[in-house]
Amino acid sequence: AQSVTQLGSHVSVSEGALVLLRCNYSSSVPPYLFWYVQYPNQGLQLLLKYTTGATLVKGINGFEAEFKKSETSFHLTKPSAHMSDAAEYFCAVSEGNYGQNFVFGPGTRLSVLP
Amino acid sequence: EADIYQTPRYLVIGTGKKITLECSQTMGHDKMYWYQQDPGMELHLIHYSYGVNSTEKGDLSSESTVSRIRTEHFPLTLESARPSHTSQYLCASRARTSGNTIYFGEGSWLTVV
Numbered sequence: 001a002q003s004v005t006q007l008g009s010h011v012s013v014s015e016g017a018l019v020l021l022r023c024n025y026s027s028s029v030p031p032y033l034f035w036y037v038q039y040p041n042q043g044l045q046l047l048l049k050y051t052t053g054a055t056l057v058k059g060i061n062g063f064e065a066e067f068k069k070s071e072t073s074f075h076l077t078k079p080s081a082h083m084s085d086a087a088e089y090f091c092a093v094s095e096g097n098y099g100q101n102f103v104f105g106p107g108t109r110l111s112v113l114p
Numbered sequence: 115e116a117d118i119y120q121t122p123r124y125l126v127i128g129t130g131k132k133i134t135l136e137c138s139q140t141m142g143h144d145k146m147y148w149y150q151q152d153p154g155m156e157l158h159l160i161h162y163s164y165g166v167n168s169t170e171k172g173d174l175s176s177e178s179t180v181s182r183i184r185t186e187h188f189p190l191t192l193e194s195a196r197p198s199h200t201s202q203y204l205c206a207s208r209a210r211t212s213g214n215t216i217y218f219g220e221g222s223w224l225t226v227v
Contacts, residue, residue, distance in 0.1 A: 032213070
């Protein structure tokens with residue numbers, strides 16, 4: 001069975017500071033990993049995903065994430081936070097391209113302080 | 115860009131009323147899902163479908179029902195709404211051709227008074 005943990009239900013950073021949102025997963029097969037962002041009163045929007053190949057994945061809005069198999073991690077980073085980055089962020093894992101299950105983490109709320 | 119649509123976006127109804135939340139996708143995805151999410155909280159899978167005439171209950175018990183008569187359409191129905199059903203309902207779809215990515219609609223906010 002798969003699972004996802006996100007360390008920190010709420011993260012606050014100052015505008016211009018580094019954003020680091022943590023995600024660890026467990027999977028018995030090579031995983032596909034995803035980060036989604038949710039703005040208030042909206043659905044989830046795909047930020048980036050890792051399937052195979054390059055372990056450093058770049059997404060929209062300047063975010064990127066690195067797949068580290070040895071650490072079972074897929075942390076999300078952005079060098080410089082912007083006020084518009086304030087949102088809820090969800091990490092998710094699926095069992096490769098044919099896996100039926102798609103498991104979401106509990107989410108991390110990112111606040112950006114002026 | 116995903117093409118998955120939910121209606122209504124916002125709805126306030128009285129206790130005991132029947133309500134159907136509509137969800138349609140134009141991507142031909144075989145898998146569709148309904149999630150329930152309270153404000154600022156995690157997602158809970160309540161129903162899913164792997165194709166026409168296939169529906170299953172998710173991890174969170176729900177009094178709602180779903181149907182999948184057409185590939186593109188996956189409506190969710192509450193026969194008798196209660197205040198405890200007040201929540202956001204998110205519809206989503208997925209296909210292997212999309213790299214197994216799940217795409218979400220904008221959500222339907224339901225308030226039962």
